[in-house]
Structure formats: C-alpha cells, structure tokens
Amino acid sequence: MRFRSFNPQEIDRLTATEAFEQVAQSFGLIAIWHEGLDPESFRQNQRAAFTIGIARGLDIPFLLLARHKARLPLDLDELATRWDAVADIDAKMRDFRDTVAEAQHSHVEVRPVAGRYLDAVYCGDPAAENEATQLDNYFLETEQFRLTLSGDLNIILGRKGSGKTAIFLQTRNKVRADKNNIVVDLAPEGFQLIKLKELILDQLSHGTRKEFIAAYWEYIVWLEIAYKLLEKDEQRVRYDSRILESYDRLKSVYNERVDGSGDFAIRLSDLTARIVSRYYNTIHGNQPVGAISSRTLEIVYGSEIRKVRDEVLRYLKLKGIVCLLFDNLDRFWTPTGFADVDTLIIIGLVESLQDIRRHFARSNIDFQWAIFLRSDVYEFVVHGMADYGKLATASIEWTDREMLLRMFQRRILHGFGEKPPSFRSVWESVSVPTVDARPTLDYLLDASLMRPRYLIRLFETARRRAVTLGREKIDESDYKNGVEELAWQVLEDFDRELADIVPDAKDLLFELASFRERTSLSKLRQVIQNKVGKNDLIEPVIDILIWAGCIGVPTDSGTVYISDCGFKRPYIRALMRNNEAQEIVFHPTLASIFATPSAAPARSAFRRERQTDSRQGSLSI
Numbered sequence: 001m002r003f004r005s006f007n008p009q010e011i012d013r014l015t016a017t018e019a020f021e022q023v024a025q026s027f028g029l030i031a032i033w034h035e036g037l038d039p040e041s042f043r044q045n046q047r048a049a050f051t052i053g054i055a056r057g058l059d060i061p062f063l064l065l066a067r068h069k070a071r072l073p074l075d076l077d078e079l080a081t082r083w084d085a086v087a088d089i090d091a092k093m094r095d096f097r098d099t100v101a102e103a104q105h106s107h108v109e110v111r112p113v114a115g116r117y118l119d120a121v122y123c124g125d126p127a128a129e130n131e132a133t134q135l136d137n138y139f140l141e142t143e144q145f146r147l148t149l150s151g152d153l154n155i156i157l158g159r160k161g162s163g164k165t166a167i168f169l170q171t172r173n174k175v176r177a178d179k180n181n182i183v184v185d186l187a188p189e190g191f192q193l194i195k196l197k198e199l200i201l202d203q204l205s206h207g208t209r210k211e212f213i214a215a216y217w218e219y220i221v222w223l224e225i226a227y228k229l230l231e232k233d234e235q236r237v238r239y240d241s242r243i244l245e246s247y248d249r250l251k252s253v254y255n256e257r258v259d260g261s262g263d264f265a266i267r268l269s270d271l272t273a274r275i276v277s278r279y280y281n282t283i284h285g286n287q288p289v290g291a292i293s294s295r296t297l298e299i300v301y302g303s304e305i306r307k308v309r310d311e312v313l314r315y316l317k318l319k320g321i322v323c324l325l326f327d328n329l330d331r332f333w334t335p336t337g338f339a340d341v342d343t344l345i346i347i348g349l350v351e352s353l354q355d356i357r358r359h360f361a362r363s364n365i366d367f368q369w370a371i372f373l374r375s376d377v378y379e380f381v382v383h384g385m386a387d388y389g390k391l392a393t394a395s396i397e398w399t400d401r402e403m404l405l406r407m408f409q410r411r412i413l414h415g416f417g418e419k420p421p422s423f424r425s426v427w428e429s430v431s432v433p434t435v436d437a438r439p440t441l442d443y444l445l446d447a448s449l450m451r452p453r454y455l456i457r458l459f460e461t462a463r464r465r466a467v468t469l470g471r472e473k474i475d476e477s478d479y480k481n482g483v484e485e486l487a488w489q490v491l492e493d494f495d496r497e498l499a500d501i502v503p504d505a506k507d508l509l510f511e512l513a514s515f516r517e518r519t520s521l522s523k524l525r526q527v528i529q530n531k532v533g534k535n536d537l538i539e540p541v542i543d544i545l546i547w548a549g550c551i552g553v554p555t556d557s558g559t560v561y562i563s564d565c566g567f568k569r570p571y572i573r574a575l576m577r578n579n580e581a582q583e584i585v586f587h588p589t590l591a592s593i594f595a596t597p598s599a600a601p602a603r604s605a606f607r608r609e610r611q612t613d614s615r616q617g618s619l620s621i
Helices: 016-024 039-057 086-106 143-150 164-175 194-203 206-232 244-255 264-282 293-301 306-318 340-362 375-382 401-416 423-430 440-447 452-468 476-501 508-515 521-532 535-548 569-576 588-594 600-609
Strands: 029-032 062-067 080-083 155-158 182-186 322-326 367-374 393-395 518-520 551-555 558-560 583-586
Touching: 016 039, 016 452, 029 039, 039 062, 062 086, 080 086, 143 164, 143 393, 155 164, 155 375, 164 182, 164 322, 164 367, 182 206, 194 206, 194 264, 194 340, 206 244, 206 264, 206 306, 206 322, 206 340, 244 306, 306 340, 322 340, 340 367, 367 375, 375 476, 375 535, 401 423, 401 440, 401 452, 440 452, 440 476, 440 588, 452 476, 476 508, 476 535, 476 588, 508 518, 508 521, 508 588, 518 521, 521 535, 521 583, 535 551, 535 569, 551 569, 558 569, 583 588
Parallel strands: 029 062, 062 080, 155 367, 155 393, 182 322, 322 367
Antiparallel strands: 518 583, 551 558, 551 583
16 A cells, blocks of 8 residues: 655645645545644645545545544544544554545546546646656666666765655666665654754764764665665565574674664654663763763663674575665754754765775675765765765756757657557647747746646646636646746745755845846845845855756846756856846746736735744645
8 A cells, every 4th residue: 555645845836726636636634733823833734635535426435533622623622533643543543444445445446538638638737756656667778867766876966856756766776676675765754853963952062963973874885785685584584494593693683772663764753762861871961072082882782783784694595685865854954943063964875875884895795875965065065074086976957958848758658558659749739849939848947946746736737727617728828827837836935945045045035026027236145135135145045946946047048047057056156257236047947936026925924923843744645
C-alpha cells in the first residue's frame, strides 16, 4: 500500500482542483486537525475540512485525527477520531488500514472511453515523492543521475523543485533491484535535531563541536546500516541457516543500542534524545566538554561502536554493494533559518561518510554514498566553510532548454501507453500554439524559471482549468491564469528560501511587489536595507535573489537571468557593474502579480501575520 502526501513545507498551496484529483485517485484519506490559532494551523484545518468533504462525497474512506481537547466545527466533530498519546494512533491506523484494504478489494477499474487527447494528457505530480511508482515510466536519465548510480557523485546540488528527489528515488530503486545490494535511504520529515542543536550551542566549545557532530553521524549511520541489514533479512533468516549466526550477533549488538524501530525520523529522534540525556548524565554542572576527545566519543557512542562496525562489515561479506542516500537535509533546519550549527551538521555528515567509506574499503566492500543538498545553501553557506576538493560534486540545475523540454514531452506522452502518437500531434490537439505571440513551449519554460516542479504545476493548472471550462484545448487565458497561480507559489517559496539563509529578510519579496516589473539597483538596495537593517547583509541578499532567478539584468539581446548563463552568479554581477542607476528586472512570473497592486499588498499583509510552525502536520492522501 503506497501513499501520496501534501506537505506545506514543500508546496505551500493546495488548489481545489489538485485536492479533488488527489483524493479521487486515492483509496483512503488521512487528515490531521491542528489545535493552534496561528494562520498556518488555520490553513491546515481548511485543507483538512475541504478534503474530508471531498472524500465523503466520493464515498472514500477517511480518517480525521484530532486531539481529545481539540474543538472542531459541529459537522466535523462527530467525524473526528480522537487521540491523546501517539501510541493511540497506531490502533486507529490499524483499523483504518483494514477499511482501506477492503475498499481496494471491492474497487472495479473502469477504463475510460477513448476521447480527446486533452483528457488523456497528464504531466504528473509536482512532488516526486508522490509519483514514486510512476516515475520510472518518464524519468529522463541525465548524466548526473548516471554518475550518482555508479557511485561517482557524492554531493548533488539543486534548487528546490529541480529534481533532486527524483534522482534520489530512481537511484534507490535501480540499486535495490539487485537483491544482494543494501540501500540505506534516509529522508527526514521534521526537525529531529533541535535537542542536539541546543546541546551543541549551550554546552560545547567551538573546538569540540565539529568532532562531536562527526562522531554523532558515524554512530547514526552504522546503526542505520545495521537496521537495514536486519530488516532486509528478517524473513530470510528463518530458512537460511548460513546467515543465522551472523544475523543473531548483529541483532544483539543493535538492540543493545537502539530501543524499538519505527521509521528513520522516530529512530533519529530516539537516538538523539538518548545521546543528549547521556551527555547531561555524564557532564555535571555547566562545564563544556572542551577538547577531551575520548570523553566526547564515549558520550556519543555510549559503548564502543567498533562492535557494531565489525558485525556490520562481517555480515556484509555475504552481500553486494552498500548505497547510502540522504535526502531532505533542509528538513533539519529550524523555523529561524539556517545557522552555523546547521553547516557543521552537514560538514560532520560528509566527514563521517568519508571515514565510513575508508572502513569499507579496508574490508574490500563497495560503499557508495550521496547526499542531496539545496544549491543555494551550498553556494552561500557550506561552500565557504568546508574543503570538498576531493569530493565529486555536481549541480542538477536545468540550463539546457532542450533537455527540460524532452523531460516535459516524456511526461505528456506517458498517458498514451506503449505506442504513443507523436508529441507534435498531441500538442497541436491540446494546446494553442502561441501565448502573447510566443511559442507556447517557450512561454512555459520561461515562466517555470527552468524548474521541473514549476513547469509541471503550471501546465497542470492550465490543463485542469481548460477541462473544467469544457474547452477543446488549453488557450492563452488558461496559461496566464496558471502563471498567476504559480507566481504566488514562487513568491512564497522564494521568500522561505531567502529567510532560511538570511532570517532578517523574511517577507522581503512581498515588500518588493510595489516595484511592479523593474527598479534600479539603488532602490533595490534601499528596500533591502530598510528590511534587514544591516549594511553587510544587503549584497548577500541581492546574490540570493540573483541565484533564485528573481531578478535579472537587461542587455541589448534581452534580459539575462541566472538560468541563461549557466548559473554563473558572477556573470550577472558583472552585468550590474555596481552601477546605482542600473536597471533591475523582476522575473516575468513574479511580475505577473507585482503588476496587480490591489492583490499583492493584501497577500503581503496576510503573509506577515504567519508564524512558521515546525511541527505542522502533513495532509496524507
């Protein structure tokens, strides 16, 4: 049984048509009711109520989870499943799983009658996590993917929505297709390291922090490899006596150090809490550990990690390669943004993986690893604090329009089966050829800021509107409406990405809406100065705006954005020439809402009231 989910940390807006399609394609719905009064909780509860209503109308099983003390509208109160402790949810989920299984068994697939191409076209889900089962059908194998699959890439960089998770999922699936291989795929879903960060900042000296974090990650990774081995062979050990002794030894050393199982997020939270508790039980008073290395390691490991390491390496003699993939590192960050301690956590993870690879090499076992990291964070924070010269690092930013168009074409044709018609014939049937006298495909690529997620979302928004209005094909008004809808998503995404690196710049993009389509460099600097209040942050904020594709520079051959110059930020800077009068142009997608002054300030006012809740729940469908 697989699931799709809506996570407001990834995609801030859930449109009504998207909600209806996703619920209608599901056998069950789980929604979480929030108790808070903040705007984010209010929006989550709106989503929950709306999707529950859709599920009821379509006769789809649903589960609305709410705390016992939570107050719900009367029509939802009698539908809610109440809980107090997290343990209560397990029993509720077991019952709901049986209901969903029954719905699956009673489902009868009705093949739609062949009709318009517009009804058969579907570009996919903007979030790769929600299309893991279909991704292989239209995934475009790039050079970065092939290098990751072969173990020749260690750090994969990309903006949000550029396809990092798609490469993560495809690499995982390809490697584990060989049953002898072990894939350790880690993707945290929340802020599990808050307690660890507090300990590091409050208790450890600067000289000890890096060593402590590296030891922490080494401990976590060895135990996760052990967990995957035990999980993979849980059934096999019952009938294969060759692995029985090794399995029992590995299980024994693992259980000595870890309580329970659960998913990675739960195990990580549990292990982190145990390490923090062990620290405070070992260190009396408020004295930092300082430079006592052996004591630092003793606190992290609790007991000698060599035992776990030796058992893992001994057990792996019976296996193939080990591939560790780490995605969603940005989920570790707190609502206050990216801090120096987050940089140390990334650097510590990289150094621990390098050390683990050396242990594997000594045992003649192939160990591949790759972490997926936001390119803006690497560019502005991590890159300047770590020496990654010996590591294979590559960006997956889309600079080749033809490649991005090829990815789009494969998705469009996927719905037509093994022998699809030509893309040209399909496209001429489903879409007008031009928008504002420009080829429609060029219009879509430019409006998407060369990010696959935005391209998928834009086309699907326009397609749904055309279908709803009963059109024969998608017309200009559908695309323009889609761009405006996308612009709000882009605005909130970019504002969040900017605040991750420069917290004082939160809501800056909403302030820039008054400029409409363009401004001067001096006026841009003035607005940034008024917002962040620090002169030394003005230029870094401009660099981030350039990197995100928010702003470009007009030239004789047209406006140049960072995707037009191979993501070479110094090139855009050179075009600016540090000229105060230099004209700065906002990306047309953002300008589409900047140009409507009646709409932008109202949205900006609402946005400023929002308080980010790091514990916000996801709507699972």
